[in-house]
Amino acid sequence: GDSVTQMEGPVTLSEEAFLTINCTYTATGYPSLFWYVQYPGEGLQLLLKATKADDKGSNKGFEATYRKETTSFHLEKGSVQVSDSAVYFCALSGGGGGNKLTFGTGTQLKVEL
């Protein structure tokens, strides 16, 4: 079945550091890929998405490129801020599981001054 693997956290960075959160997936067909973010005390919010190979999703300075050859969708940001502290979830849909969202375990990011 479909699955998503993302790096374990917590990831602790200093403000303005470069961020990478790795995400790889296993799915049949041609899934869409997503990154969701959950800020403390809030629900998950869609951060960015990509629907086909080589697409780049971007939002709020975050980027992720759909790499079919490596089945990856790594999240990057050039310069993180304290306000980026949250839990980040990689997810896919449209693979063997149909339109259901399949999530990774989530990666907690802590950004310190």
Next chain:
Amino acid sequence: GAVVSQHPSWVICKSGTSVKIECRSLDFQATTMFWYRQFPKQSLMLMATSNEGSKATYEQGVEKDKFLINHASLTLSTLTVTSAHPEDSSFYICSARDKESGNTIYFGEGSWLTVV
């Protein structure tokens, strides 16, 4: 923006009792809502898809008699954990699909359930 609210945010109950978690779409109508469960250091696992006015569709391995889902209106779905046991302790999250905004899915804040 669209908001989905869950209540309660956290609840502690005794073994053998039942507990109800509510999921409300505050400013849109949701014909479809989803219930997830997340154990520590594991993925969010879809438990069931809740359809307004009809029976919920449960994922394989989820006991429908234990996790009762009711989607009685276009803005409210409830999950009742019946005869709760400590192994049911988990983080439960709902999401709702907004048809009017291109089927965008919005998530609630989640509910922590601890069964003692």
